[in-house]
Amino acid sequence: MDSGQPVVRRLTRLISERGPISVADFMEIALGDPEGGYYATRDPFGVDGDFTTAPEISQMFGELIGLWCADSWQRIGAPEEFALIELGPGRGSLMADALRAISGLPACRAAARIHLVENSATLRDAQQNALRGHDVSWHERVPSLDGLPAIFIANEFLDALPVRQFVKTGKAWRERLVDYDPADDIFTFTPAGAAMPDGPQAGRLLADAAEGDILEESPAVISVVGEIAAHVAAHGGAALFIDYGHRRTAVGETLQAVRQHRPISPLEAPGTCDVTAHVDFQRVVEAAVIAGVRPLGPLDQGVFLQRLGIRERADSLRGKADDRQTRDLNAALTRLIGPTEMGTLFKVMALSEQRIELLAGFDSLS
Numbered sequence: 001m002d003s004g005q006p007v008v009r010r011l012t013r014l015i016s017e018r019g020p021i022s023v024a025d026f027m028e029i030a031l032g033d034p035e036g037g038y039y040a041t042r043d044p045f046g047v048d049g050d051f052t053t054a055p056e057i058s059q060m061f062g063e064l065i066g067l068w069c070a071d072s073w074q075r076i077g078a079p080e081e082f083a084l085i086e087l088g089p090g091r092g093s094l095m096a097d098a099l100r101a102i103s104g105l106p107a108c109r110a111a112a113r114i115h116l117v118e119n120s121a122t123l124r125d126a127q128q129n130a131l132r133g134h135d136v137s138w139h140e141r142v143p144s145l146d147g148l149p150a151i152f153i154a155n156e157f158l159d160a161l162p163v164r165q166f167v168k169t170g171k172a173w174r175e176r177l178v179d180y181d182p183a184d185d186i187f188t189f190t191p192a193g194a195a196m197p198d199g200p201q202a203g204r205l206l207a208d209a210a211e212g213d214i215l216e217e218s219p220a221v222i223s224v225v226g227e228i229a230a231h232v233a234a235h236g237g238a239a240l241f242i243d244y245g246h247r248r249t250a251v252g253e254t255l256q257a258v259r260q261h262r263p264i265s266p267l268e269a270p271g272t273c274d275v276t277a278h279v280d281f282q283r284v285v286e287a288a289v290i291a292g293v294r295p296l297g298p299l300d301q302g303v304f305l306q307r308l309g310i311r312e313r314a315d316s317l318r319g320k321a322d323d324r325q326t327r328d329l330n331a332a333l334t335r336l337i338g339p340t341e342m343g344t345l346f347k348v349m350a351l352s353e354q355r356i357e358l359l360a361g362f363d364s365l366s
């Protein structure tokens with residue numbers, strides 16, 4: 001392992017002082033450490049980077065999300081002022097494409113106050129470039145927004161938030177921790193010595209879990225969804241979450257790492273690879289209901305984008321495209337909606353204030 005990495009130094013020091021740490025602490029430091037964390041130190045997107053996200057595949061993605069926001073603004077009563085807030089905006093491409101589409105409805109664009117939640121200084125610079133000419137406020141966490149109605153969007157943000165892991169041993173659950181083995185110079189998983197008397201929260205849903213089964217829980221996801229939902233319940237608005245994940249809480253390990261578009265072990269190279277986990281949408285739905293908003297979905301991304309008109313948008317772009325652009329456009333469409341690509345792996349979920357029954361894309365069950 002590269003012990004020159006500030007993240008590796010911080011993790012080994014922490015473990016030698018305190019003993020094994022939670023997977024959540026490991027993930028938080030690996031991704032977010034201000035000195036050497038993965039997002040703090042690089043722009044990881046695109047073919048030359050580590051992975052490609054939907055807004056980087058095609059402008060169509062951000063444009064359709066923009067139209068979804070404009071439509072949601074109308075459904076919540078077209079307030080004269082509202083917060084349009086994106087969490088984890090990456091390079092800022094989604095928001096730039098969305099704002100171009102929203103400008104087709106000038107009253108909506110005029111009403112929108114743009115807020116970005118981003119903790120990486122490097123990516124804030126990229127966002128500033130992409131959004132030049134727009135008035136934007138940045139925040140480390142969900143801001144209070146002065147009681148304005150708000151439309152929240154988050155693509156591949158929840159999967160970057162830390163998860164805890166638990167392992168079933170005998171009749172009990174133990175937290176799965178991360179230790180450091182100096183002899184082999186590697187991080188390893190180890191179960192906590194003591195069993196959890198009440199188990200993890202979702203353990204109650206999984207009474208029949210077998211010996212060795214792993215369960216993941218993200219208090220950070222529940223907390224941020226709860227904050228957003230509480231804002232929507234109190235001040236009005238909507239939220240849209242797009243991410244890879246599962247509809248029902250289930251056992252299974254989804255913690256993963258990727259570097260240069262290839263999977264690697266999540267403990268192998270902290271600080272230099274993206275570490276994520278699948279989102280448990282059942283828990284997101286529960287957090288929304290507890291906060292008093294209406295959950296919609298999750299739907300498959302392919303279904304959602306087709307309902308918003310991605311095929312029609314592709315037809316219109318093809319009308320102005322040369323042969324190479326047409327090939328790129330067709331490839332992008334397949335990646336975004338194809339069932340063996342992002343179309344079914346990625347799910348889309350919305351939250352709305354209680355008096356709004358439906359939002360665009362969620363107008364029938366699937």
Ligand SMILES: C[S@@+](CC[C@H](N)C(=O)[O-])C[C@H]1O[C@@H](n2cnc3c(N)ncnc32)[C@H](O)[C@@H]1O
Pocket residue numbers: 031032039053054055056087088089090091094117118119120123140154155156157160161
């Ligand atoms: C996988 S990227 C997704 C980027 C973008 N939404 C896209 O689709 O291209 C995750 C984003 O969330 C940001 N992020 C991760 N953890 C965060 C946290 N705890 N607080 C604020 N931003 C965070 C990262 O810096 C990055 O911008």
